[in-house]
Amino acid sequence: MSTLASEIVRDTSAITAADLAxxxxxxxxxxxxxxxxxxxVCRGVNVWYGAKQAIKEVGLDIGKNQVVAMIGPxxxxxxxxxxxxxxxNDTIDGCRVQGSIQLDGQEIYDKRVDPVPLRAQVGMxxxxxxxxxxxxxxxxxxxxxxxxxxxxxxxxxxxxxxxLRKAGLWNEVKDRLDxxxxxxxxxxxxxxxxxxxxxxxxxxxLMDEPCSALDPIATAIIEELIDELREQYAIxxxxxxxxxxxxxxxxxxxxHLGDLVEVGETNQIFTNPxxxxxxDYITGRFG
Amino acid sequence: MTEAEGxxxxxxxxxxxxxxxxDRELTRLRGLIIEMGERVVEQTQGAVxxxxxxxxxxxxxxxDREPQIDYLALDADEEVFRxxxxxxxxAVDLRVVLALARIAGEAERAADKAARxxxxxxxxxxxxxxxxxxxxDGLRAQGERVCCAVQRSIAAVAQFDSExxxxxxxxxxGLIEASHTVxxxxxxxxxxxxPPAKIGALFNIAHALEHIGRHAxxxxxxVIYVAEGQDVRFRNREILIEALRHRPG
Numbered sequence: 001m002s003t004l005a006s007e008i009v010r011d012t013s014a015i016t017a018a019d020l021a022x023x024x025x026x027x028x029x030x031x032x033x034x035x036x037x038x039x040x041v042c043r044g045v046n047v048w049y050g051a052k053q054a055i056k057e058v059g060l061d062i063g064k065n066q067v068v069a070m071i072g073p074x075x076x077x078x079x080x081x082x083x084x085x086x087x088x089n090d091t092i093d094g095c096r097v098q099g100s101i102q103l104d105g106q107e108i109y110d111k112r113v114d115p116v117p118l119r120a121q122v123g124m125x126x127x128x129x130x131x132x133x134x135x136x137x138x139x140x141x142x143x144x145x146x147x148x149x150x151x152x153x154x155x156x157x158x159x160x161x162x163x164l165r166k167a168g169l170w171n172e173v174k175d176r177l178d179x180x181x182x183x184x185x186x187x188x189x190x191x192x193x194x195x196x197x198x199x200x201x202x203x204x205x206l207m208d209e210p211c212s213a214l215d216p217i218a219t220a221i222i223e224e225l226i227d228e229l230r231e232q233y234a235i236x237x238x239x240x241x242x243x244x245x246x247x248x249x250x251x252x253x254x255x256h257l258g259d260l261v262e263v264g265e266t267n268q269i270f271t272n273p274x275x276x277x278x279x280d281y282i283t284g285r286f287g
Numbered sequence: 288m289t290e291a292e293g294x295x296x297x298x299x300x301x302x303x304x305x306x307x308x309x310d311r312e313l314t315r316l317r318g319l320i321i322e323m324g325e326r327v328v329e330q331t332q333g334a335v336x337x338x339x340x341x342x343x344x345x346x347x348x349x350x351d352r353e354p355q356i357d358y359l360a361l362d363a364d365e366e367v368f369r370x371x372x373x374x375x376x377x378a379v380d381l382r383v384v385l386a387l388a389r390i391a392g393e394a395e396r397a398a399d400k401a402a403r404x405x406x407x408x409x410x411x412x413x414x415x416x417x418x419x420x421x422x423x424d425g426l427r428a429q430g431e432r433v434c435c436a437v438q439r440s441i442a443a444v445a446q447f448d449s450e451x452x453x454x455x456x457x458x459x460x461g462l463i464e465a466s467h468t469v470x471x472x473x474x475x476x477x478x479x480x481x482p483p484a485k486i487g488a489l490f491n492i493a494h495a496l497e498h499i500g501r502h503a504x505x506x507x508x509x510v511i512y513v514a515e516g517q518d519v520r521f522r523n524r525e526i527l528i529e530a531l532r533h534r535p536g
Contacts, residue, residue: 243375270377272516283380285303 030274031263035063035251039204039234040085040122045099047080047089054080058099058260060253062204067226067235069245069266072255073281078238081255082206085236086122087115103203120147123197127209129189131181131196136173139181139192140164143200159199166232167195168225187218194225198233205229207237211244223248242282246270254278300379300447300513309374313383316366317444320387323359323394324441324506326352328434330401331499335430338408338492339423346412349405356398363391382516383447386509390444393509397437397502400495407492416485421478422469426493429465433496436462436503443507449514452507453531456524462500469493 038061047055055077062068062085070078080089087108089095101108108118120143131139140160143149150156160177164170169191173184181192190210197205207226211219226235226248239245245252245266252269254262254277262275273279280286302310330349337346367388370376376384411418418426436455443451470493472478473486481489511519511531519527 242377246377271381273378279378280303282377284305284309284374286305 029059029260029263033059033061033260033263035061035066037064038062039064039104041100041102042081042085043100045081045084045097045101047077047084047098048094048096049092050094054258055084056258058255060260060263062234062236063251064234065230065232066251067230067237067249068251068253069249070236070238070253070255071240071242071245071281072261073286074240075257076255077258078253078255079208081260082124082208082236082238085204085206086119086124088119088124090115117147120200121202122204122206123200123202124206124208125190125193125197125210127212129186129193129213131184131189131192133180133182135178136164136181136184136192137177140195140199143196147200149200163195163199164192166198166229167191168221168228169195185218187214187221190214190218190222191225194222194229198229202233204234204236207235209238209240212240219244242270254281256281300383306374309370309380312366312370312374313380316363316370316384316387319359319363319366320390320394321441321445323356323363323391323398324437324444326356326359327394327397327401327499327502328437328441330356330398331404331430331434331437331496334401334404334408335426335434335496337405338411338418339427339430343409343412346405346408350402353398353402356395360391360395363387367391379513379516382513386513387444390506390509393502393505397499400499400502403495404492407488407495411485411488411492416481418489419479419481422472422489425465425469425472426489426496429462429469429493429496432458432462432465433500433503436500437506440503440506440510443510447510447513449511449531452510452514453528455503455507456528459500459504459524462497466493466497466500 040062042061043059045055045058046053058077058081060068060081070082072078083089084097084101085108087097089097097109103118103121106113108122132142134142137160140163141156144156144159150159161170161174164173169188172188173179173192181189184192190213194205194210211222214222223244226237229235230250237245237248249266252264252266253260254269254273254275256277262269262273262278264274269278270282273282302314304310330352333345333349337343337349367384370384374380436458439451439455439458442448443455470490473489473493479486479489505520508519511517515531
């Protein structure tokens, strides 16, 4: 099969002459980018790093009480897109974001929006656990304190406990809250980071390969936690593990060379994808 | 089917994984299933030949060879488990593995029916009872149609060719008609001057042939499942053929 043929979408109704001229690439995303109850609505998002365009006209809703998994080969733009959702890309020199990204109807790239509180509303968990070099308690208490979310020590204590409980870590650390967060195991550190994110009452949690540095047991605990967190938050997760995407998410978005190629129910994407590129990627034929 | 005319494996559904061992495992699994199907055809042809001809050794050979197909089914099961455990297949690969597991079951049951025909033949011919010509002609025609359907279904598996699967569906009325013809002849005392026990044995043989034909149809359903991503079991055949033949694009 030629490269061109292998890249042509199976759903021929979505192909335009312009797509074929570009080697079978689709001009639009296959599947429904919308969700009935969106927390974040992204439309026509383009990102450039200097002259290089990393994301092209991406549109996607992040739904309430839903995990959306973003998958795709390295360099496809999935992490770049994730980082747009809480303006983390603002910190990168030469990065330019264009398009509309709304959180509960509010344009997050509006000049009046302060990115610091935005990053509390749209929290992020990174690939490598990154607890502050402080005590377990302080790791969780730091955010609420600087955002002024509590009025008393008792309130802060309660918030720390609640956050650690939601992160499934309380029983393991309740007797050593004053010990350094960096002394915990990798899986515990990652849950501490999730507790830290939860403590500032986010609406959306972004996770960029949160289990890639963890062993299978710690990964299973985090996946279980993600499923529980879904009841209260909207979650977007970038992962290189197909199985993880299939296990934890309700919707899956497949990125390729900066395009959002296909979005759909996770069950559909992993059993019957509509785009040849999606199928080739998830079945391990490239990537 | 001669070796030269044998199934040609289309590569894009099984091959092309970054991990080449995965390709080899899927190819091996499909090879086992195709071998089972080819043996079903041989067994059915042998059993029918024993019924229609003088040489009963064909029937004994069919019974001797039946366990080999059972062993192939066990090998296929083992390969399916191995692929699932090692590769966690998704999308078309998952459909291929599931479909091949189901096809192995269909082929194994079809082989059982061929053995039933062989046993029925030995019972029928135990006291040198002659097969009435009209019944023999009917069973020969039914056997040929059934073997052709199984051959086609295996060729369809080799290429995951949904067009060929549709041809099998389109020919199913012919299989039913052939079976009906034999049944009518067996119910006609003028054409069947045989004692009731012998007529019963021939009914069982005709039933077994009919079932083998149904297994061919079930295998074709799995080919559609892989190629089109649609589970078409229990769907009305006429509507299905119409839908797949006249789909857009």
